[in-house]
Amino acid sequence: xxxxVLKPGLQSTIQDLGRYNYSHFGISAxxxxxxxxxxxxxxxxxxxxxxxxxxxxxxxGEFQFDSECYIAIAGxxxxxxxxxxxxxxQKAIDVKKGQILSFGQAKTGARAYLCxxxxxxxxxxxxxxxxxILSGIGGYLGQPISKGDILSFGINKNSIKPIIFRQLxxxxxxxxxxxSGLQSNFFDDKAWSSFISNPFTVSNSSxxxxxxxxxxxxxxxxxxxxxxxxxxxxxxxxPGSGDPIISFVEHQTTGGYPKIANVIIADIHKVxxxxxxxxxxxxxxxxxxxxxxxxxxxxxxxxLKNND
Amino acid sequence: MISYxxxxxxxxxxxxxxxxxxxxxxxxxxVFILTKYLIDNPKNxxxxxxxxxxxxxxxIEPSSRLSKTQEYLNKIIHDIxxxxxxxxxxxxxxxVVYGGEFGPDLDKxxxxxxxxIDEVIKQHSSAEYLVYFIGFxxxxxxxGGMDNSLATPRLEIPRKSVPKGAVAIAGSQTGIYPLxxxxxxxxxxxxxNSIFNVDNPKESMLKMGDILRFKSINTEEYEATxx
Numbered sequence: 001x002x003x004x005v006l007k008p009g010l011q012s013t014i015q016d017l018g019r020y021n022y023s024h025f026g027i028s029a030x031x032x033x034x035x036x037x038x039x040x041x042x043x044x045x046x047x048x049x050x051x052x053x054x055x056x057x058x059x060x061g062e063f064q065f066d067s068e069c070y071i072a073i074a075g076x077x078x079x080x081x082x083x084x085x086x087x088x089x090q091k092a093i094d095v096k097k098g099q100i101l102s103f104g105q106a107k108t109g110a111r112a113y114l115c116x117x118x119x120x121x122x123x124x125x126x127x128x129x130x131x132x133i134l135s136g137i138g139g140y141l142g143q144p145i146s147k148g149d150i151l152s153f154g155i156n157k158n159s160i161k162p163i164i165f166r167q168l169x170x171x172x173x174x175x176x177x178x179x180s181g182l183q184s185n186f187f188d189d190k191a192w193s194s195f196i197s198n199p200f201t202v203s204n205s206s207x208x209x210x211x212x213x214x215x216x217x218x219x220x221x222x223x224x225x226x227x228x229x230x231x232x233x234x235x236x237x238x239p240g241s242g243d244p245i246i247s248f249v250e251h252q253t254t255g256g257y258p259k260i261a262n263v264i265i266a267d268i269h270k271v272x273x274x275x276x277x278x279x280x281x282x283x284x285x286x287x288x289x290x291x292x293x294x295x296x297x298x299x300x301x302x303x304l305k306n307n308d
Numbered sequence: 309m310i311s312y313x314x315x316x317x318x319x320x321x322x323x324x325x326x327x328x329x330x331x332x333x334x335x336x337x338x339v340f341i342l343t344k345y346l347i348d349n350p351k352n353x354x355x356x357x358x359x360x361x362x363x364x365x366x367x368i369e370p371s372s373r374l375s376k377t378q379e380y381l382n383k384i385i386h387d388i389x390x391x392x393x394x395x396x397x398x399x400x401x402x403x404v405v406y407g408g409e410f411g412p413d414l415d416k417x418x419x420x421x422x423x424x425i426d427e428v429i430k431q432h433s434s435a436e437y438l439v440y441f442i443g444f445x446x447x448x449x450x451x452g453g454m455d456n457s458l459a460t461p462r463l464e465i466p467r468k469s470v471p472k473g474a475v476a477i478a479g480s481q482t483g484i485y486p487l488x489x490x491x492x493x494x495x496x497x498x499x500x501n502s503i504f505n506v507d508n509p510k511e512s513m514l515k516m517g518d519i520l521r522f523k524s525i526n527t528e529e530y531e532a533t534x535x
Contacts (some may be wrong), residue, residue, distance in 0.1 A: 023356040024343060025509040026446045068416070126509070135446040136487070137506065141320070182318055189488070227331060228450070230358030230365025232319035254360050254443035254450075262319040265370055290320035291374060298371040 001118075003155040008146050009061035009103060014120050014139035015113075016052040019128035023253045029233070030132040030250050033208060033272030034075050034111050036169065038302050041074030041115035044092050046162035049301060050117035052129040054145070055112040056112050060103020061145070063114070069154060075272050076109025076171065104227070109171060109273035112141050118154030134209050134250050163304055167252040170230055173270045175283045176263055178292045182229075182234060186220040194218060195260060196231050200244070204276045209250040211274055213299035217242030218256055228256040234263035234271065246271055256279050266293035311339070313385045315351065315378055323378055327383060331361045336440055337365055340517045343394045343441075345384060351519040353377050359441040359516060361450070377533040397517045398432070402484065403533060404433070404475050407496040412465075413494035417477055420460045429524055431455050432482065432496065437520040447486030447504030449514050454482040466492030473499045475522065484514075497522075500533040 005012075015038065018031025032055055034037035039049035054061070060078045073080060073089045080087050083099050089112070106112065116214065122129050122140050132141025141150060149195070187195065200215035224240035231237070235247040237257040246263060248271060263271055264285065274280065285293075315459040318324040327338040341361040346366065353376060366375050384391070398527040406429045418425045437453040443451075459480040467490060470476070473487040476493035485491060486504035499522075503514040514520065525533075 020355040020367075021350075021357075022509060023358050024347070024442060025444050025446055025504075025512070026448050027509070029356065029367075132446075137446070157342070179320060182316070182324065227359040227361050227363075229363045230318065230322070230324060230443075232322035232365065232367060234319055252444050253358050254441070265321045267318070287317055287320060294320055294370055297375070302371075 001069060001148050002152045003063045003065045003150070003181055005061060005145050005147055005149040006064055006100065007062040007255040008144060008149075009056050010059040011144050011268055012061050013131035013133065013144050014052050014122055014151075016129045017054040018249070019130050019132070019138065021125050022126050022165055026253050026255050027132065027135060027137070028249070028251050029125070030138065030208070031128070032113065033249055034113070034290075035272075036269035036297065036301075037075035037111070038115070040090065040165055040169070040304070041072045041113045043083070043160075043163045043301075043304055044074070044090060044169050045070045045071035046160045046167055046254055047115060048160065049119060051115070052122070053116070053120060054114040054151075055173050056103060056114065058106050058110055060106075060112060062100060063102045065097065067097050069095050071095055071101070072115045073112055074115060075112040077106065077107045078112045079104030080118040080205040086120060090253050100190065110275035111272055116153045121155040127269070132250055138273065160305070165304070169297040169303065171270065173273050173278060174280050176270055176280055177267045177285050177290070177293075178236065178261040178282045179285060179287050181261040182258035183220075183226060183261055184224040184227040184278040186258040187218065187238070187260050190219045190231070191218050195244075196284055199279045199281045202274045202276050202278045203243075206249055206274070206276060207250075209252070210248055211246040211271060213244045218244055218260065221230045223260075224258070225256050226258055231255045231259070232262060234258045234265065234268055236261045249252050262291060264290040266290070266297045269282055313388075315381050315385070317374055321370055322365055322367045323374060323381060324363050325381055325421070326363045326515060328362050331440075333438065334524060335362045335368050336438065336517075339441070339468070340390055341391055341393055342384065343516065344392055345371050348393070350436070351380065361382070361440055371418070376491055384530075397519065398515070399482065399519045400514055400520070402475075402499050402501055402503070402522050402530065404499050404522045405530045406495040406524055408430075410527075411495050411497040413476075414496045415457060417460045417494050418460065418494055421458055423457070428458060428496070431458055433522040433524045435521075437477065437482070439514055439516055439518045439520060441516050445489065447483060447506070447512065448507070449486070451482055451520065454480060456480055460494050462492045463494065466490055470495065471498065472503065473503070475499060498530075
């Protein structure tokens with residue numbers, strides 16, 4: 001069972017929930033930019049939440065199927081049709097042999113996931129199917145998919161019962177919650193107040209490695225570099241230029257810029273839905289609250305699996 | 309008054325252990341021991357380890373609590389001086405063709421440092437380097453030990469593509485490009501050796517903690533090794 005890529009879209013990659021235990025070789029986890037949507041899309045077609053899917057960015061692709069299968073689209077809403085009939089997100093759709101699935105532009109957010117029953121079947125590289133574009137590894141030949149690629153799917157059939165998902169996820173990206181970062185004390189009250197009370201705009205040079213922000217300059221009153229140390233997912237680094245960068249799924253494993261703050265893990269999926277030109281504001285929460293929100297999000301997914 | 313080691317949250321799913329606030333061989337040894345211990349005794353809650361100069365950061369599984377891993381790390385670092393780890397440190401010799409098409413910026417480095425080309429080569433290939441850790445990007449070794457007389461600022465305009473094996477200088481650091489990638493370092497030579505094993509990173513030639521020397525070779529030797 002396979003599909004052929006008729007149009008790849010702007011940047012479409014194979015993603016699962018990421019590659020772990022290799023950051024001490026300089027390989028960050030990568031994985032879905034909006035992991036929450038990937039999980040939900042997978043559960044709707046009866047996959048394990050971690051199965052591999054096609055992540056599309058801003059402009060979706062066009063795919064023809066050579067056999068019948070179940071699919072679901074999750075994440076942001078794109079213009080989407082199956083043989084010219086409009087289709088909607090977060091519903092299991094029965095695709096027949098020969099049908100063409102077409103995506104246009106994202107109507108909201110930035111990324112959608114095409115989840116197929118049984119997952120996309122590419123070789124594992126270091127225990128994951130996630131593409132890490134900057135390292136040129138994983139997924140399909142270590143790069144975004146192109147026209148003419150043939151992707152197999154449906155090998156990993158499993159017996160999980162598909163869920164029906166009728167809730168609306170909070171995809172509001174106008175506020176992104178943060179906790180203070182390892183070098184938050186490098187920035188005085190004035191810098192902090194500017195950081196959390198003014199909006200930032202997502203720059204055009206953003207990618208899966210980092211979301212670059214334009215707005216008020218945030219300047220350190222101590223130093224603009226530190227002894228290189230580990231960089232966590234969601235770390236907001238501030239280089240000497242004063243324009244913050246959110247370290248995203250393909251982030252560098254270590255870095256030498258001070259980190260003013262860190263996006264909370266429960267809001268990482270929202271960062272994955274930011275696109276160039278979007279405006280948003282940071283909202284500071286406590287570390288305890290951030291951890292509770294993360295655990296709540298994990299139980300939310302667990303309960304979806306158990307209750308259905 | 310800050311006392312080391314200390315463990316603090318780096319995000320709501322990561323903790324960082326600081327062993328001090330300088331770059332030194334002593335701190336490296338502690339970073340090395342903790343990293344090795346965590347790799348050799350895998351624990352489900354810890355899903356990534358990021359060693360650096362004076363710190364080790366760990367990322368935890370998103371359904372676990374930070375406090376659980378914090379307690380675990382506390383116990384280990386409390387007892388770190390008694391941890392015995394298998395000594396897998398190797399001394400690695402990296403052959404390098406300096407200059408010419410292999411090191412297009414060697415002239416520039418020599419001029420900047422006020423040295424002859426031979427002096428740069430001699431200085432660079434006579435020092436002993438420590439692989440502090442692998443980080444930043446895939447397979448990239450952070451090397452310590454370059455003589456400051458070779459320090460040269462980065463290129464103003466980075467190259468779109470630097471070949472795999474390029475040996476380079478940026479500021480007071482020297483490095484080797486493990487794979488072909490864009491880069492802004494001054495290229496002084498190139499090694500035919502593959503320092504990073506993409507298919508199996510654990511089997512890479514160059515590992516954290518290794519001691520490295522560069523050996524100047526000529527183009528014939530380069531071709532011979534490459535084949």
